[in-house]
Each structure stands twice: as structure tokens, then as C-alpha cells.
Amino acid sequence: MPPTVSRWTGKEARALREAKRVSQVEFAAELGVSERMIVRWEKGNVTPRPINQQGLDTVLAACSPEVQARFAEMIPPSDENFLYVFKGAPLTRAAGRPHARLCAPGMRPVPSGPGAQPGRGRPSSQGT
Template identity: 40%
Template sequence: MDVVDRWTGRRAAALQAALRMTHEEFAGHLGVARRTVASWHARPDVVLRPELQRALDTAHERAPAGARARFSHQLNAAPDGPAVQGQALTVAIAVVTRPDHVLLVCRRDAETSGLTWQFPAGVVKPGAVPELAAVRETLAETGVHCTVREPLGERLHPVTGVRCAYYLCDYLAGDATNQDAEENVSVIWAPVNVLTRFIPAEQLYPPILHALEGVPE
């Protein structure tokens, strides 16, 4: 049996494919959120957190012989190739505003210092409407109800390389609370005038900055 020294998004997706499981089934198998599994497909090069490394070690060790053989074949065929399920995924990002503030989540991220501030976001399923995904994931992550005011455009993220679709959203109701403690550490309303203290200016999509200039005080 092959030994995996380090689990990445690509290798986790390969194990999922070898086990012939859907996102929901694989998430349940590992005891993680569905969006966590989806994020591995969107970010194939991400190195997973230690607790996920251990969960995947166990899933790999307990996999049937046929599944382990399929997993080994995939890794040997293209160890550094594109992620399993090669369809390009889009992440819908909600820039939710209320007077003089914008909604942010603090994610655990093994690739940086361990924590990173971002706008609420979710992977768009094939055939799904990105605007609805942005609204749905904002509610699931933060408990905040919002509505899309206008699209801000799309780009390949300069750090992750993932295609991102941005939406300027208006706050409707709900208290900002951390609804996904597995992925996020905190949720806050950040003052617009200090946004770059949370997200480096060079990583911010320029249309976001332009849109936030019009946020009422």
C-alpha cells in the first residue's frame, strides 16, 4: 500500500474519486463539512491541516483494496497533474456591506501564518447560479442574510489561482456569528476604512475597492 507523506487538496480529491464517493459522502466519511471537500478541488495544491491529514490517513488505510489500487494508479499516472474532476471550479465571493462596514471571516489556512481574513465565499456547483451560492454560503458561514446588489466581475485569484466571481451584497438581517467553526475562527464587521489591515491591498480585486468607496457612513 502506498504511503502518503503529505495530503494536499489534489491527493484528497484523488482518494475521494478512488472511493467513488460524492462530496457529501466523502465529507460524511471523514467527518468534515461538504464545503471543505469542495475546497480541495478548488485548491489542489493546498496542504491540509494536521487533523485532516490524520483523518485522510485513516480513510486511506481502511479503504478496500480496489479503491487503494485506483488511488495509487491516479497518483502514479499524474502525481503533479491537474486535480481529479478536472472541471474548472468557480468560487462565488460575497462582499456584504452595511453602513461603513464590510463582512469578513477569519479562516484557518496552513499555507500562510495559519489565519487569513477573507470575504465569505463558496464553491459553485456545476450548473448552479453563482449569485445564489454567494448568498447561501454567507448565511451558512456567518448567519447573515444578504442580497446581491450587483456583480463586480471575475478574475483568477493572484494567490490561489482559483477563478473567483465577486458580488456586492446588501445586508438584510442576522447577527454575524461563526457558523462554521471547522473552517473559520471568527466573523466580524470590519470598518471599510481599515480593510487593508485585514486583506493586503495587492490581493484585493480593484472593483471591490471602488464599490466600497460608495458604502454609506
């Protein structure tokens, strides 16, 4: 399953361009926008419009698995715009906890905050 971006920003657009290893001019031509627009996205001056976000989705979906893997590595796990996939299933946040860490299915978040141990989660109890 390819990585999915729920809301594209300049950071994700740049990561995709760099994962594809193309110039801003080539990337702009592929998306049908100006090079200046790519520069504005990447600088954070503007956010891609919905039609451009669809174009970015299409370009990402058409990329080879190697490019998709490079793209996924460039986006840090703390980025809330990215939908992470673990063994074919999306990672989720604990119900009612929008700021909880992302967890794999069947796992629950490890408490975070001062003094908390960092981790990826613990197996969830059958009763909770």
C-alpha cells in the same frame, strides 16, 4: 503494503474520493468535515490541516485493496507527496539528489535532462 501520502493536498484528497467512488457529501461525512471544506481542498484553495491529514491517512488505510489500487493509479509518479512502493519496498531518491527520479531498491536513477533517455533506472554497481 497500502500506498502512503506524506503530505495531503487537494489533488490527493480528490483522487481518494474518486477512487472510493463517493460524492463530496459522503466523503465529507466520512472525514467529519463540511462539504465546503472538501470543495476548498479540491480546488486548491486550502491544504488539509494535520488532523484532517490523519483522517485521510485512516480512510486510505481502511480502503479495500481495489480502492487503494485505483487511488495509486490516479496519482502520477512525478508527484513528490506520494511514497511509491515496489515489491514491498519504498522507492527512494538517490542520496544527495532531491530532484532525482524515484528508483526501486537496488537501482540507480537514469540521468535526466536534455538528450537523456527516459527509463526507470539501472542496476546499481556493487562498488558504488
